[in-house]
Amino acid sequence: MENPTHAPAGPIESSRHLRVAAAVVWRDGELLLTQRPPGGDLGLLWEFPGGKIEPGETPEHALIREIREELGVGARPLNTIAVHRHEYPGELRVEIAFVRCELDTLDFVPSEAVYSVRWIRPRDVDLGELLAGDREFMKSLAAAPGADRA
Numbered sequence: 001m002e003n004p005t006h007a008p009a010g011p012i013e014s015s016r017h018l019r020v021a022a023a024v025v026w027r028d029g030e031l032l033l034t035q036r037p038p039g040g041d042l043g044l045l046w047e048f049p050g051g052k053i054e055p056g057e058t059p060e061h062a063l064i065r066e067i068r069e070e071l072g073v074g075a076r077p078l079n080t081i082a083v084h085r086h087e088y089p090g091e092l093r094v095e096i097a098f099v100r101c102e103l104d105t106l107d108f109v110p111s112e113a114v115y116s117v118r119w120i121r122p123r124d125v126d127l128g129e130l131l132a133g134d135r136e137f138m139k140s141l142a143a144a145p146g147a148d149r150a
Helices: 059-071 132-143
Strands: 016-024 030-035 050-052 075-088 092-103 116-120
Touching: 016 059, 016 075, 016 132, 050 059, 059 075, 059 092, 075 132, 092 132
Parallel strands: 016 092
Antiparallel strands: 016 050, 030 116, 075 092
16 A cells, blocks of 8 residues: 555656636526546546636637537637636645636537536535535625625
């Protein structure tokens, strides 16, 4: 059994910083969430659709690319609502730009990176089923007056 207090042998980065963009898409008071496929990192957890911001990209450009890749639809970023930071175990630091978006259609063609898609009211989200980096933002949405009418 591996000792959880010691890092595995071999070269590892001392700290990793990742910038990601997350699409905040509303429909009739419900938010769009996507589920990661089983296995792999954080499998079966729900998240806001989006992904890594590549070098030279803005969060808006990253979302246009990621939404096309993940859901097969076009996205129109509107405004950045919030930026949150989260540290995952293993020294991964994530900065997440939450950007309100409109989609050109809701007829999704999910890629292999998306196991499932759902619409849900923020207050109905089980935070234990959501990526840890998205939880604080989701809590703020659930607590906002009139959030279900967005």
